[in-house]
Amino acid sequence: MTLPRRNFIQSTLATGLLLGGAPSIHAASKAKKYRTALIGSGWWGMNILKEAMAAGNCQVVALADVDSDVLELAAEKVKSLSGDVPRTYQDVRELIDKEKIDIAIIATPDHWHALNAIAAIGAGAHVFVEKPTGHTIQESRAMLNAARAANRTVQVGLHRRIGPHYVSGMKFLKDGNVGDIGSVRMFVHSTGGAEKPAQNSQPPSNLNWDMYCGPAPLRPYCRKIHPGGFRNYLDFANGTLGDWGVHWLDQVLWWSEEKFPKKIFSSGGRPISGPAVFNEKEQTTDTPDSQIAVYEFESFTATWEHRKFAGNGPEKHSIGCYFYGTKGTFHMGWRDGWTFYPADSKQPTVHQDAQHDEPDGHSIKLLWSDFIAAIESGKKPTCDIEIGHLATNMSLLGMLSYKLGRSIEWDGVNEKIVGDEAANKLLRREYREPWKYPTT
Ligand SMILES: NC(=O)c1ccc[n+]([C@@H]2O[C@H](COP(=O)([O-])OP(=O)(O)OC[C@H]3O[C@@H](n4cnc5c(N)ncnc54)[C@H](O)[C@@H]3O)[C@@H](O)[C@H]2O)c1
Numbered sequence: 502m503t504l505p506r507r508n509f510i511q512s513t514l515a516t517g518l519l520l521g522g523a524p525s526i527h528a529a530s531k532a533k534k535y536r537t538a539l540i541g542s543g544w545w546g547m548n549i550l551k552e553a554m555a556a557g558n559c560q561v562v563a564l565a566d567v568d569s570d571v572l573e574l575a576a577e578k579v580k581s582l583s584g585d586v587p588r589t590y591q592d593v594r595e596l597i598d599k600e601k602i603d604i605a606i607i608a609t610p611d612h613w614h615a616l617n618a619i620a621a622i623g624a625g626a627h628v629f630v631e632k633p634t635g636h637t638i639q640e641s642r643a644m645l646n647a648a649r650a651a652n653r654t655v656q657v658g659l660h661r662r663i664g665p666h667y668v669s670g671m672k673f674l675k676d677g678n679v680g681d682i683g684s685v686r687m688f689v690h691s692t693g694g695a696e697k698p699a700q701n702s703q704p705p706s707n708l709n710w711d712m713y714c715g716p717a718p719l720r721p722y723c724r725k726i727h728p729g730g731f732r733n734y735l736d737f738a739n740g741t742l743g744d745w746g747v748h749w750l751d752q753v754l755w756w757s758e759e760k761f762p763k764k765i766f767s768s769g770g771r772p773i774s775g776p777a778v779f780n781e782k783e784q785t786t787d788t789p790d791s792q793i794a795v796y797e798f799e800s801f802t803a804t805w806e807h808r809k810f811a812g813n814g815p816e817k818h819s820i821g822c823y824f825y826g827t828k829g830t831f832h833m834g835w836r837d838g839w840t841f842y843p844a845d846s847k848q849p850t851v852h853q854d855a856q857h858d859e860p861d862g863h864s865i866k867l868l869w870s871d872f873i874a875a876i877e878s879g880k881k882p883t884c885d886i887e888i889g890h891l892a893t894n895m896s897l898l899g900m901l902s903y904k905l906g907r908s909i910e911w912d913g914v915n916e917k918i919v920g921d922e923a924a925n926k927l928l929r930r931e932y933r934e935p936w937k938y939p940t941t
Contacts, residue, residue: 535603535873538563538626540593540617542575543728545631546608549658550575552858552865553606553629554583558873561585563600565593567709568727591709593617597624604876607631608658610731611738612717615640618655619647619939627654627876629869632747633893634886636717636738639929641890641897642916643939648886656872656882657889661748661835662755663871664864665856670839673831673851674756678841680827685756685803687749687822689741690813693790696774698783699723716936723784733786739900740788741807742767745820746899751892752822752833753796753803760891761913762803767794767903773810794899805899836862901927 537559539550543566553559561579564587566572572589579585590596597605597620605621607614607630618630628648634657635641648655661667674682701721704710710722717736731737732744754760769792771777777787794805813819821834829843838855858866868884875882894916901924902909910919918924932938 533558534560535627535876536560536562536601537604537606538565538587538596538600538602538621539575539606539608540565540596540621541607541609541613541631542566542571543568543608545658546606547575547578548861548863549606549608549629549631549865549869550579551582552869553604554579554585556866556869556873559604561587562602563588563590563596565590565596567591567712568707570707571728591712593620597621597626602626604629610713611743612636612731612736613715615644615939616716616936618644622647622651622653622655625651625653627872629656629658629872630886630889631658632889633739633743633896634889635893635897636743637928637930638894638897638901638916640939641893645886645890647939654872654876654882655886655889656868656875657884657886657892658865658868659748659751659884659889659892660864660868662751662888663867663883665867666838666853667752667833667864669853670831670833671752671755673839673841674824674833678851679824679829679831680844682756682824682826683801684825685753685801685822686825687746687753687803687805688813688820689745689749689807690811690819691809692812693809694773696771696785696790698778698785699725700783701781714933716932716938718933720779721781721784725786730786733788735787738788739896740792741809742792742794742805742899742903743893743896745807746805746896747889747892749822750796750803750805750895751888754888754891754895756824757798757801759798761894761911762796762798762898763913764797764908764910765794765898765902766908767792767805767899768906769793769903789903792899792903794902796895796899 539546542564564572564575576587576589579587605626605628607617611633614630615635618628621628634644701723704722720736733740769789771790774790778785790809792807796803818832818834818837821832824831829841831841833839836855838853841851871883898911905924909924912919
């Protein structure tokens with residue numbers, strides 16, 4: 502069945518899926534105020550905190566960051582938006598000891614997510630943590646176990662599970678409008694070229710570099726890593742598959758209701774950005790500029806591809822997932838909404854525009870209110886830690902196969918790679934002292 506676009510959007514409106522205007526801070530000021538701390542007060546952390554403040558149910562008592570300039574800016578913003586005057590910390594352990602927080606929002610680089618989330622949960626807080634849950638699979642498992650043991654609500658920042666066009670697109674898929682779906686292709690393509698190494702240097706005086714590296718190796722500082730650049734350094738993150746990938750891999754799990762693939766193979770490299778450089782004088786990023794990953798499930802195969810050059814000119818879309826079904830091809834996108842291209846070219850395409858919060862095109866407002874509702878009802882939030890864990894595992898398994906250069910068979914029930922000791926060692930990593938790999 503092809504749903505005419507106008508009717509579809511009307512029915513979406515009727516079910517209240519479209520975003521309303523931003524609730525004002527004052528309108529919601531009678532709600533319970535949770536003592537809230539933001540850990541990692543950079544770009545995305547502040548996007549979340551702004552929505553939390555606007556919802557009117559948190560008192561921002563503390564901010565943490567290892568960059569004092571970031572902290573200062575964030576504190577000023579909080580004061581101007583909410584009137585709260587948060588205390589600022591460079592060491593999360595001190596914040597957690599002193600502040601008796603109800604909620605921790607965690608938006609540090611990925612290699613810090615697990616330690617910070619587990620510490621906050623251990624102190625009794627509910628946690629809103631960014632994707633990917635962990636930098637390695639066993640960190641993510643430890644986060645899930647800690648959340649369950651302490652009976653805390655842990656929401657993962659997979660806002661693409663709650664954004665209106667993703668919800669309506671998923672309904673369209675699950676209602677059978679695309680027919681039987683036999684394969685899915687996930688992709689993120691951009692433009693770029695060769696990468697020149699950047700000089701290593703002393704970290705700026707506002708940045709506690711030792712604490713930034715934390716459990717990761719203390720590598721020489723270079724200006725491209727912070728802020729934001731950590732994504733493309735394997736010490737701190739897992740490149741495009743570990744970043745963008747988690748969102749789109751999650752769409753596949755959401756649609757299929759599968760928990761994990763049984764076989765994974767990934768290949769890639771740096772044919773355009775050039776070989777990774779890392780020496781006493783200079784460094785480049787070290788994640789692949791192009792990569793494919795194949796995920797074999799019981800009844801279908803999904804593929805991932807990214808490219809940081811050439812864009813994706815010949816195709817209509819550069820980001821998202823194509824679901825290929827017997828009735829046509831469905832594209833779930835980001836700013837381009839979703840579109841169904843029927844196999845029968847006489848049928849019209851069906852489309853819904855994206856609806857996001859700005860800046861940065863997200864649905865954190867909805868995810869935040871879902872988080873608070875879950876805390877208050879004791880029910881699981883939409884992007885519960887287990888959902889985040891399974892989506893993160895997909896990306897980390899792809900990276901694991903890429904690093905090993907061979908396919909792996911995943912025993913998702915026991916979270917082990919079948920018959921491959923070298924691969925199983927990569928389910929965790931060595932931590933730099935004094936940090937201890939989480940074992941819960
Ligand atoms: N869900 C989404 O759509 C989405 C979008 C963007 C970013 N993210 C996630 O948000 C996280 C942050 O990304 P970003 O782009 O804001 O990065 P960023 O570099 O701008 O901010 C991270 C901040 O964390 C700070 N930090 C580092 N170590 C710390 C520590 N031990 N304690 C406290 N602060 C520490 C850094 O100094 C930096 O200011 C990442 O995990 C990223 O994947 C999610």
